[in-house]
Amino acid sequence: MCEANAYLLKDGKELLFMESVDVLEDEGSQIRVQSIFGEQKVVKARIRSMSLVEHKIVLEERT
Amino acid sequence: MCEANAYLLKDGKELLFMESVDVLEDEGSQIRVQSIFGEQKVVKARIRSMSLVEHKIVLEERT
Numbered sequence: 001m002c003e004a005n006a007y008l009l010k011d012g013k014e015l016l017f018m019e020s021v022d023v024l025e026d027e028g029s030q031i032r033v034q035s036i037f038g039e040q041k042v043v044k045a046r047i048r049s050m051s052l053v054e055h056k057i058v059l060e061e062r063t
Numbered sequence: 064m065c066e067a068n069a070y071l072l073k074d075g076k077e078l079l080f081m082e083s084v085d086v087l088e089d090e091g092s093q094i095r096v097q098s099i100f101g102e103q104k105v106v107k108a109r110i111r112s113m114s115l116v117e118h119k120i121v122l123e124e125r126t
Contacts, residue, residue, distance in 0.1 A: 002065035002115045025112045036116060047110045049088045052065045053099060 003036050004055040009048060014058065017043065021057060031059060066099050067118040072111060077121065080106065084120060094122060 006021045007014040018041055023034040031047060034040045048060040069084045070077040081104055086097040094110060097103045111123040 002067075002118065004065075004115055022116045023112070023114045024110075026110060047087075047089060049086070051086045052067055052115065053085045055065065 002052070002055075004050065004052065004057050006033055006057040006059055008043065008045060009058055009060045017041070017059060024057065029062065033059075065115070065118075067113065067115065067120050069096055069120040069122055071106065071108060072121055072123045080104070080122060087120065092125060096122075 003020040003022055005019050006017045008017040018033050018035055020035045021033055022036045024047060025032040030042050030044050032042050044062045045059040046062060048058040050057040066083040066085055068082050069080045071080040081096050081098055083098045084096055085099045088095040093105050093107050095105050107125045108122040109125060111121045113120040
């Protein structure tokens with residue numbers, strides 16, 4: 001499977017935000033994150049970086 | 064492999080921007096996109112959405 005883990009960068013630390021992420025959607029000031037299992041979370045952040053080969057997404061908290 | 068194709072949303076149309084994308088990096092006003100082959104492009108855009116299961120990333124041109 002090609003899902004990735006999403007981490008939230010907060011105060012310089014990467015905290016695991018959601019595993020097995022399928023969909024990311026930038027809705028302006030917030031990001032909607034959805035896992036392959038249908039779990040959804042919304043976070044006030046921006047997409048900072050990702051590596052699909054490393055299965056890693058980094059979101060940065062908006063202050 | 065878990066790479067995805069990146070499309071650039073421009074005037075309401077999705078144009079293929081890069082195939083086999085590995086890394087996306089938000090550098091502020093521009094996005095750095097890198098393929099699994101090491102090809103790199105920089106575009107004045109934001110990451111609009113992605114679905115890893117569908118292997119699809121949509122970038123939106125900044126005007």
